[in-house]
Structure formats: C-alpha cells, structure tokens
Amino acid sequence: MKISVYFLPLEIKESELKGKVAIVIDVLRASTTLIVAISNGAKQIIPVSSIEKAYELKQVLAEIRPLLAGERNGKKLPNFDLGNSPFEYKPEIVSGKTIIYASTNGSPTITLVGKLADATYIAGFVNLPSVAKLIEELRKDVVIVCAGKANSFSLEDSICAGMLTNFIMVERKFEPVGDGANASLVIYERFKKDIAGALLNSAHGRYLCELGFEQDIRLAAEVGIYKVIPYLEGKWLVGKFYGYY
Amino acid sequence: MKISVYFLPLEIKESELKGKVAIVIDVLRASTTLIVAISNGAKQIIPVSSIEKAYELKQVLAEIRPLLAGERNGKKLPNFDLGNSPFEYKPEIVSGKTIIYASTNGSPTITLVGKLADATYIAGFVNLPSVAKLIEELRKDVVIVCAGKANSFSLEDSICAGMLTNFIMVERKFEPVGDGANASLVIYERFKKDIAGALLNSAHGRYLCELGFEQDIRLAAEVGIYKVIPYLEGKWLVGKFYGYY
Numbered sequence: 373m374k375i376s377v378y379f380l381p382l383e384i385k386e387s388e389l390k391g392k393v394a395i396v397i398d399v400l401r402a403s404t405t406l407i408v409a410i411s412n413g414a415k416q417i418i419p420v421s422s423i424e425k426a427y428e429l430k431q432v433l434a435e436i437r438p439l440l441a442g443e444r445n446g447k448k449l450p451n452f453d454l455g456n457s458p459f460e461y462k463p464e465i466v467s468g469k470t471i472i473y474a475s476t477n478g479s480p481t482i483t484l485v486g487k488l489a490d491a492t493y494i495a496g497f498v499n500l501p502s503v504a505k506l507i508e509e510l511r512k513d514v515v516i517v518c519a520g521k522a523n524s525f526s527l528e529d530s531i532c533a534g535m536l537t538n539f540i541m542v543e544r545k546f547e548p549v550g551d552g553a554n555a556s557l558v559i560y561e562r563f564k565k566d567i568a569g570a571l572l573n574s575a576h577g578r579y580l581c582e583l584g585f586e587q588d589i590r591l592a593a594e595v596g597i598y599k600v601i602p603y604l605e606g607k608w609l610v611g612k613f614y615g616y617y
Numbered sequence: 618m619k620i621s622v623y624f625l626p627l628e629i630k631e632s633e634l635k636g637k638v639a640i641v642i643d644v645l646r647a648s649t650t651l652i653v654a655i656s657n658g659a660k661q662i663i664p665v666s667s668i669e670k671a672y673e674l675k676q677v678l679a680e681i682r683p684l685l686a687g688e689r690n691g692k693k694l695p696n697f698d699l700g701n702s703p704f705e706y707k708p709e710i711v712s713g714k715t716i717i718y719a720s721t722n723g724s725p726t727i728t729l730v731g732k733l734a735d736a737t738y739i740a741g742f743v744n745l746p747s748v749a750k751l752i753e754e755l756r757k758d759v760v761i762v763c764a765g766k767a768n769s770f771s772l773e774d775s776i777c778a779g780m781l782t783n784f785i786m787v788e789r790k791f792e793p794v795g796d797g798a799n800a801s802l803v804i805y806e807r808f809k810k811d812i813a814g815a816l817l818n819s820a821h822g823r824y825l826c827e828l829g830f831e832q833d834i835r836l837a838a839e840v841g842i843y844k845v846i847p848y849l850e851g852k853w854l855v856g857k858f859y860g861y862y
Contacts, residue, residue, distance in 0.1 A: 382627045383769045524628045527796035551772035551820050555804055562803040575796045 373545060374513045377533045377552035380520045381481045386488050393512045394489035395503060395536065398519035399528040400576045401456050401585075402478020403496030404592040408458035409441075410611035411600045413467030417441075417609040419479035419486075423449060426474040433470065442474035446583050449474075457588050473609075481519040486604045489515065494602040494609065497532055497567060501596040502614035504539035507546075514546070516556075527559070527574040528592075531567065534560025535595075568593035618790060619758045622778045622797035625765045626726045631733050638757045639734035640748060640781065643764035644773040645821045646701050646830075647723020648741030649837040653703035654686075655856035656845045658712030662686075662854040664724035664731075668694060671719040678715065687719035691828050694719075702833050718854075726764040731849045734760065739847040739854065742777055742812060746841040747859035749784035752791075759791070761801075772804070772819040773837075776812065779805025780840075813838035 378384055397403055409417060420426050423444065430440055441454035441461075448455030454465070456475050473479050486492045495503040495516075507514050516536060518529035534556035540546045548554055563570040571577045571589050580589055602609045623629055642648055654662060665671050668689065675685055686699035686706075693700030699710070701720050718724050731737045740748040740761075752759050761781060763774035779801035785791045793799055808815040816822045816834050825834055847854045 379624065379770050380627065382625065385768075521796075523630075524795075525624050525797045525800065527800055530796075530800060550769075551766075551775075552770045555770065555772055555775060555800075558804055558807040559800055562806075 373511060373547070374549040375516065375537050375540060375546050375553050376550050377516045377518070377537060377556045379518050379525050379530055379552055380523060381484055381517060382523055384484065384488065384517060389485065389488035389515055392489050392515045393507065393510055394485045394492045395495045395514060395516045396478070396482050396485050396492060396519065397495050397516060397529045397532050398478035398481065399496050399532050399592050400571065400580060401458065401588055401592060402475045402519065403494050404498055404588070405456055405458045405461060406473070406494050406602045406609060407496055407499050407598050407600055409461040409466050409471060410602045410609070411598050412461055412463040414461070414471050415468050417471040417473050417602070418607055419473045419482040419609060421480040421483045423474050426472045429472050433472070436470050438470040438472050439466070441471050442479065444476055446580055446585070457585060458591055459587065477519040477521055481517060482604070485517050486607070492604040495532065495536060497535070497593055497595045498591070499596070499598045499601055500532065500536055500539065502599050503601055504536060506601060506614050507540050508543065511545070514540070521576050526576055528571045528576065530556050530559045531563045531570055535564065567595065618756060618792070619794040620761065620782050620785060620791050620798050621795050622761045622763070622782060622801045624763050624770050624775055624797055625768060626729055626762055627768055629729065629733065629762060634730065634733035634760055637734050637760045638752065638755055639730045639737045640740045640752070640759060640761045641723070641727050641730050641737060641764065642740050642761060642774045642777050643723035643726065644741050644777050644837050645816065645825060646703065646833055646837060647720045647764065648739050649743055649833070650701055650703045650706060651718070651739050651847045651854060652741055652744050652843050652845055654706040654711050654716060655847045655854070656843050657706055657708040659706070659716050660713050662716040662718050662847070663852055664718045664727040664854060666725040666728045668719050671717045674717050678717070681715050683715040683717050684711070686716050687724065689721055691825055691830070702830060703836055704832065722764040722766055726762060727849070730762050731852070737849040740777065740781060742780070742838055742840045743836070744841070744843045744846055745777065745781055745784065747844045748846055749781060751846060751859050752785050753788065756790070759785070766821050771821055773816050773821065775801050775804045776808045776815055780809065812840065
C-alpha cells in the first residue's frame with residue numbers, strides 16, 4: 373500500500389483522494405482540540421468552513437442547543453461558547469454535547485477532504501500511535517493531508533505527517549510515495565528527539581505562545597496520550613477508540 | 618535581513634512579496650534551461666503563463682522572429698521551435714535570439730512573482746553560488762519561491778532553496794524566517810552529499826528519466842557551473858553575469 377503526504381490542502385487534486393483513506397493533520401490546534409473534545413465525551417462535532425456557516429448552523433440546530441466553537445487568528449470569537457484551546461473542552465462542558473466547530477485552517481481542510489476521500493480521520497501527535505494501528509488494519513492506500521497555516525507550509529504538521537509515515541512503514545506493508553512523503557520523513561528524523569521544542573519554535577507555535585497558549589503546544593506534543601480517533605460520518609465527526617500501537 | 622522560503626507559488630501572498638527581492642527556483646527544468654539559454658547568448662526571454670499566450674505573442678513579435686519554446690508534461694509542443702531540455706539551447710540556435718517561453722510550472726511562477734516583487738531572479742543549482750553572492754550584495758530581505766510541480770511540493774526545488782538559504786546564512790547577515798526556510802535547511806542537509814541522486818529519485822526526476830532526459834537531470838545537479846543570473850526587466854528575462862561565491 374502507498375502513503376502520500378500533502379503539505380497543504382491546496383495541493384489536493386480530487387482524483388488523488390478518490391477511493392482513498394485520508395488523514396487530516398492540524399497539530400496546532402484543531403487535531404489536538406478535536407481529539408480532546410471527543411475523548412472528553414462530545415457526542416458529535418460538525419466542522420464548518422466559515423464563521424458564517426457556524427452561525428447559520430446554530431440556528432438550524434437550535435433545538436439540540438449546540439455549542440459554537442472555534443477561532444480566528446488563534447482567538448476565540450464573539451458569541452462563541454468555546455475557543456480553540458483543548459483545555460477549554462473539559463468533560464463537564466462538552467460531554468454529550470453537539471459542537472459546531474470553525475477553526476481557521478483545520479475545519480476547512482476537514483470539510484474539503486471529507487467531500488473527496490472515502491474515509492477521513494483526524495490525527496495529531498496525541499493519538500498518533502492509534503491512527504498508525506488503524507491504518508495498518510485498514511490496509512488501503514493512505515493520503516495524509518496537512519492543514520498548514522493560512523495556506524502556508526507548517527513545520528509541526530509536516531513533522532507529524534513524517535512520524536505517522538515512519539510508524540506505518542515499520543512493517544514494510546506501506547511504502548512512501550512522492551516527494552511530500554519523503555520530505556516529511558526527513559523533517560521528522562531531524563526533529564523527533566524534541567517534538568515539543570520543534571512545536572514551540574515553529575511559526576504558529578511562537579504566535580500561540582505570544583497569545584499565552586504555551587500549555588496547548590506542550591499538550592499537542594505529547595505522543596499517544598489519547599486513544600480516540602475522530603472520523604467523519606457524513607458531515608459529523610464522531611470518535612473511534614483504538615488501542616495502542 | 619530575512620530569508621523566507623515558499624515551497625509552492627500557491628503560498629504567495631501579495632503583501633509578502635511587496636518591496637522584496639524574489640528568487641524563483643524550478644530546478645527541473647525551467648531554471649536550468651533559462652540559465653543555459655542566457656549563458657549561450659539568448660538576447661531576451663519572455664516567460665508566459667500559457668501556451669495560448671505564447672502563440673499570441675509570436676504573432677505580435679513576428680517582425681523579430683522569436684523562437685517558441687516550452688513544454689507540457691515534459692514534452693515539446695507542436696509548432697514550437699524548442700522543448701525544455703537545456704541541451705537544445707545551443708549557442709548556434711539561441712545566440713542573439715528572442716525566446717517566448719511557456720513551461721508548465723516555471724514560467725507561470727515567474728510571471729506571477731514578477732508582478733508582485735521588486736526584483737525577480739532565477740536560481741538553480743547550476744548558478745547557485747552566483748545568486749548567493751548577488752543576494753549578499755543586495756542586502757535586502759529575500760523571498761525564495763519554489764515552482765513545485767503542478768501545484769505539488771517538489772523535493773528538488775526544496776533542496777535548492779535550502780542550499781541557497783544555507784549559503785547566504787554563512788556570514789550571519791541573513792536569518793531564515795518561518796517554517797519553510799527552516800524545513801528547507803533540514804531537507805538540504807539530508808541530501809547535500811548527493812544532489813544528483815536526490816534529483817534522479819525525486820518524482821519529477823523519475824518522470825523525466827522515463828522520457829529519456831537523464832542527462833538534463835545530471836546537468837541540473839551541477840552546482841555553480843554557470844555564472845549568469847536571469848532576471849526580469851519588465852516582462853523580459855535578461856542576464857546578469859556574476860562572479861563565483
């Protein structure tokens with residue numbers, strides 16, 4: 373089976389995702405936040421591609437009292453219930469809840485990929501061993517799509533893509549294909565000894581530190597502390613629990 | 618001064634190129650071919666963003682009998698005088714000539730960057746030391762734009778961007794800024810000992826080998842064998858000769 377890596381959603385061609393398993397990575401912070409939210413009992417999360425769509429959907433779903441969540445430029449939005457820090461998604465707040473989620477890079481990427489791929493899973497460092505195990509069991513070609521940051525390459529997503537590629541290559545059933553997959557492996561090798569340091573020094577990491585979110589970054593760098601894998605069921609993200617790698 | 622690296626032209630934001638010196642890299646093969654063409658005496662080369670524009674322009678410039686040059690999917694086009702192999706651009710063919718140039722990735726990137734940046738230069742491995750020397754003398758913020766391949770990340774361009782970043786960092790007057798620049802340095806470090814091998818194994822390199830262009834790839838990997846730097850003067854590429862680094 374093949375593993376391809378795209379560093380930006382802009383690189384995606386429809387034909388390349390058709391019939392494939394897609395893994396979306398947005399380490400800072402959508403992946404991490406969604407994994408924590410589902411792990412802490414959120415019932416379902418609908419990622420939307422814009423703030424306007426989030427407000428519209430809140431009206432449509434008024435009866436089930438959804439929470440509005442997300443950010444622009446890292447900051448919580450007016451009239452939103454939650455921002456994009458995983459520490460806000462505590463069990464007592466999200467358990468059993470429906471969440472409408474509008475982040476800057478992650479949620480548009482998830483909605484785009486969801487339309488094209490056969491199956492769409494969310495990966496971050498925090499659930500990476502479980503995602504690797506799942507992929508090995510699915511035994512299908514895999515396309516890893518990094519969300520990047522505002523249409524720019526992001527180091528943290530490429531390291532995570534490289535780690536995932538590295539993990540699923542171990543048993544030699546999967547083969548990295550294309551320049552993205554090969555470059556991600558090189559980038560992962562360089563930074564694997566200090567993931568937290570790499571994240572803190574990345575462009576997005578530095579920006580989030582300035583906003584006071586250093587603990588979010590340190591959490592995002594903790595490999596395998598969660599076993600849940602958010603995945604799309606139609607337009608909704610729900611959770612699959614998966615054993616350790 | 619700052620060095621930024623974009624792996625894809627899609628990443629370019631207008632505000633980030635304004636007032637900057639831009640370096641366009643398309644190792645396989647636009648950069649290499651343009652450098653060879655200018656070095657072999659081509660008077661001026663106008664890069665165009667489509668084949669249609671190339672044909673149109675040929676009519677407009679009929680009086681000066683321009684050569685039509687370029688490719689789609691690596692192959693020479695019908696009614697074109699030249700393809701995209703640097704070996705076609707011999708002195709006896711291009712000397713003193715005006716060339717209209719339509720390649721798949723390189724020429725649209727050059728025309729886009731040319732509209733936004735203060736100055737636009739073309740770099741490949743073959744003229745890299747001269748470009749590094751020029752940048753150091755210009756003493757301005759530099760943005761390196763990789764052309765990529767059909768809107769996808771390309772390994773060969775990222776290695777070249779990393780080498781250029783590495784060369785101009787030596788005297789500590791330039792500082793890499795952002796995730797692209799830092800990742801390019803990591804990728805360059807990994808492949809610097811065998812540039813030709815990396816190019817031959819890249820996705821685009823393999824494809825060109827299949828088409829019979831292995832010698833083009835080996836030429837493109839020869840660091841510093843040319844001293845000329847093509848640059849935009851209005852819409853025209855002309856040459857600046859520059860000493861060794």
